[in-house]
Amino acid sequence: MNGYASAGVAVVLTGVALAVGIYLVAIGDRLLASLVGGGGIGWRTAVVRPAQRATLLLLQQRLTTEPSDAPGWALAPAFFLALAAVALAMVPVARGRAAADPATGFVVFSAAIALVMIAVFLHGWSPDAALPLHGAYRYGAQALSFQIPFLLAMLAAALPAQSLSIVDIVAAQDTVWNVIRTPLGLPLFLIVGASVSSWGPVNLADAADIAGGTSAEDSGVGRLLWQTARYGMLVAVAAMGGALFLGGWWGPLLPGPFWVILKTVVLLLAFLAAGHLLARVRTETFVVVSWAVLIPLALVNIFFTGAFLL
Amino acid sequence: MGLSAALRAFAAGAEAPIFAIAGLGARDAVQDLRLRRELRLVDSPRSASILLVAGVVPEALAEAVARAHDAMPRPRASVRWHLDEAAPGGAESLRASVSASATDDVVAVVRRTFVELINGARDSEPAILPDVDPAPWRGVGPFGQGGSGMTGGRPFGRPMAEMGDDRDGLRLDVLPLTVGPFFTRLPAGLTLELRLAGDLVDEASLFPNPFAGAAVPASRLRPALRPFIRALSEPVPIRELELARARAHLRWLADALVAQQLESLGRRTLALAAHMMPDDLARVQALGRALRRTQVYRWSLADVGRLDGSRLEHLGAGPVARAAGLTEDARTDDPAYRALGFEPVVQSAGDTAARWKQRLLETMQALDLAARAGELRTEPSGRIEGPRGLLTLDSAPSDRLAPLVPALLAGLEWSDALAALISLDLDLEESAAVQPAAERTVA
Structure with missing residues (x-):
């Protein structure tokens, strides 16, 4: 039962969802900042300021x-935003329906996550300045480290459905959500999700210690697009996390789309809270933990899922 | 009203993005701007609309200020903030179209300038420096390539990577990089010359203090430093000193937290520091617990930048030394402190995490001392334990810690090197206030 919405519908649906999500992240981030840091701001301010x-x-x-490298600098944020849109388009919005549901949705999403490395590296490399380049290389180290545990965690989520279609993966969670069948999958997925969006404790590429890293030289519309793309990727990852691990459209009483939105918002709140409450992880710690701890854990996770299915 | 004017009026409602440069006497005042919702202090002039130059900026830094100015995108403006009206001082060349005095509400001045700038009532400022290549290209080929020496190894005036020594079995190119004098995570004026191999610091050295050289009258120092300078030569209430110490530690923490990507918690710390009283002990303890929950001691700072006690002996390095197990503290020599039963707090780890914990513990200790001190006063002896260590009439702890920096940073990743450097709490202003008489020149 794989298929695509008509091109027009898919583009409009994905675009609107992405735009609304990005704006909600911007508002939520401000509200949380004032909650944690004090000096409360009103709703009106939080909504208008972004x-x-x-x-x-x-x-x-x-x-x-x-x-x-002017073309590279201009293209990087556009490419990043496009990857976020592609990732988001794979997320089922209601029972059996997604803007795009190819039989290999799982692969498309993983490819979008992997290609973020090109966007981030291009963005850091093209200004030809020390701090952005530093951020770019850091992301290289980070992305190479999280790629394997990420794919292993995703595979464990696809195992119960015996399909690489995201809609099938969600449909297979009608009785038990994947968060129970593959308990380590969601934490691993969230670490990677924050990493690809350069967010919170695992924001190494756009880090504070290199004055904004890959975006240190950005100004004007270039800065706007890059930050927008980062927020967009966060939205896409949160939505996909809801689909892969929290049962997507499944839920009692209320209609499917409501549950999809609710689960996305819950994961977004987790991301936002982590951004304000957790300290930056050292690059070395991140790399060592990824290779030495997360890969074994992700393998254990797959074995656990297999045992659960037997 | 046209669409463009409507958009501009709308955009003027945003927080004014300012890149602030804190000269002598202005560090705390600039830091306090982080608490204001109408402004946003940004990390790079690239994302700023307003350049705020506060306090006394010496001539030696004037060119760097001009470069920061020219790095801002248009529309841009600069605001000069004089904190000492009687003697503005500082570099003559720092012209600014707008200036604010100590009595003005600087936030209102900046806001007004920003709104005028965005809605078009004020022209964007032109560049200060001429737009020329820092090093003209001397190549012989059609694309400027080739030739002997090219631009002396600095194409477009930028350093090229050079071959470096084998450090850990991996031979990497080494990139010379100057960080400062207005790197946003370090105190203004601090300049670090680095040779980076990948993200490892191969070599690091500090530039001399640009504020040193001229005697700094106490009225130009930031108010938080004044009690300690006064205590060198006259009795000062212990309550006042210990409150100033607690505030200084929390102000340091507020900045250090931003470098660990905990900006919101940094703001909370700063709000606490700005109005701290002895009965705030419970709030400091709550802050300590919140800090522990961020895991900053575990995955950000543990084992970073360890300093052995043996390297710190007799340096009078204050919290840095006490975090490494030394009991040095000038307060133990003061009869008034002895009457209060003062005992230095000491830790043993000596790493960056220990220095953070040490300052938090000393903040709590200082609040406790302030609460119990009553009317007790110090006995002036020409030496006093400041927030950063032993302060005497002619030397400050930062001068004694600075020579340790190259060895401390070598071999660390840049983020660790920065965390370690921040944890030393070098204070150029304090150094300038108590330099040896021989180095002083008439202002």
Whole structure:
């Protein structure tokens, strides 16, 4: 039962979902910042400020460095945002329905996550400046380390459905959610999800200690697009996490789409809270833990899922 | 109203993004701006609309200020904030179209400038420095390639990677990089010359203090430093000193937290520091618990930048030394402190995490001392235990810690090197206030 919505519907649906999600992240981040840091702000301010800031960035000059790779610099955020849209389009929105549901949705999503490395590296490399380049290489180390545990965690989620279609994977969770069948899958998925969005404790590429890392030289619309793309990737990952591990559209009483949105929002809140409550992880710690701890754990996770299915 | 004007009016409601440069006397005042919702202090001039130059900025830093100015995207403006109206001082070349005095509400001035800038009532400022290549290209080929020496190994004035020594079995190119003087995570004026092999610091050295050289009158120092300078030569209430110490530690923590990507918690710490009183002990303890829950001691700072007690002996390095197991503390020599039963708090690990914990413990100890001190005053003896260590009439702890920096940072990843450097709490202003008489020149 694989298929696609018509192109127009798919583009509009994905675009609207992405835009709304990105704006909700911007609002939620502000509210949480004032909750944790004090100096409360009102709802009105929290809702209007992101739009004002975006407008300000639109009006600002977009500076470049003299020896920059201009096409690369311009393309990186667009590519990143496109990857977020592709990832989001794979997420089922209601029983048996997704904007795009190819038989290999799982592979498409994983490929989008893997290709983020190209976008981040291009973004850090093209200004030809020390701090962005530093961030780019850090992301290289980070992405190479999380790729294997990430795929193993995803595979464990696909195992019960015996299918690589995301809709089938969600449909197979009608009785038991994957979060129970593959208990380590969701934590692993969330670590990777935050990493690809350069978010919170695992934000190494755009880190504070390198003054914003790959985006240290960004200004104007370039900065706006890059931050938007990061938020967009966070939304896509949260939505996919809800589908793969929290049973997607399944839930009592209320209609499927409501549950999809609710689960996405819950995971987004987890991401936002982690961003304000957890300290930055050292690059070395991240790499060592990925290879030495997360890969074995992800294998154990697959064995556990297999045993559960037997 | 046209669409463009409407958009501009809307954008003017955003927080004004400012890149702030804190000169002498302005560090705390600039830090306090983080508590204001109308502004946003940004990490790079690239994302700022307003350059705020606060306090006294010496001539030696004037060119760097100009470069920060020119790195801002248009529309841009700069605001000069004089904290000492009687003697503004500092580099003559730092012109600014807008200036604010100590009595002005600087936030209102910045907001007004920002709104005018965005809605078009104020022109964007032109570049200060001429737009020329820092090193002209001297190659012979059609694309500027080839030739002997090219631009002396610095194409476009930028350093090229060079071959470095074999460090750990992996021979990497080494990139020379200067961090500072306005690197956002370090105190303004601190400049670090690095040679990076990948993200490892191969060699590091500190530039001399740009604020040193001229005697700094006490009225120009930031208010938080003044009690300690006064205590060198006159009796000062212990309550005042210990409160200033507790605030200084929390102000340091507020900045250090931002480097660990805990900006919100940093803001909470800063709010606490700005209005701290002895009965805030419970809030500091709650902050300590919140800090532990962030895992910062476990996965960010543990085992980073370890300093052995043997390297710190007799340096008077204050919390840094006590975090490494030394009991050195000038307060033990003061009869008033002895009357209060003062005993230095000591830890043994000596790493960056220990220095963080040490400052938090000393904050709590300082609040306890302040609460019990009553009217007790110190006995002036020309030496006093400041928040960063032993302060005497002619030397500050930062001067004695700075020579340790190259060995401390070598071999660390940049993020660890930065965390270790921040944990030393080097204070250029304090050094400038108590330099040896021989090095002083008339201001």
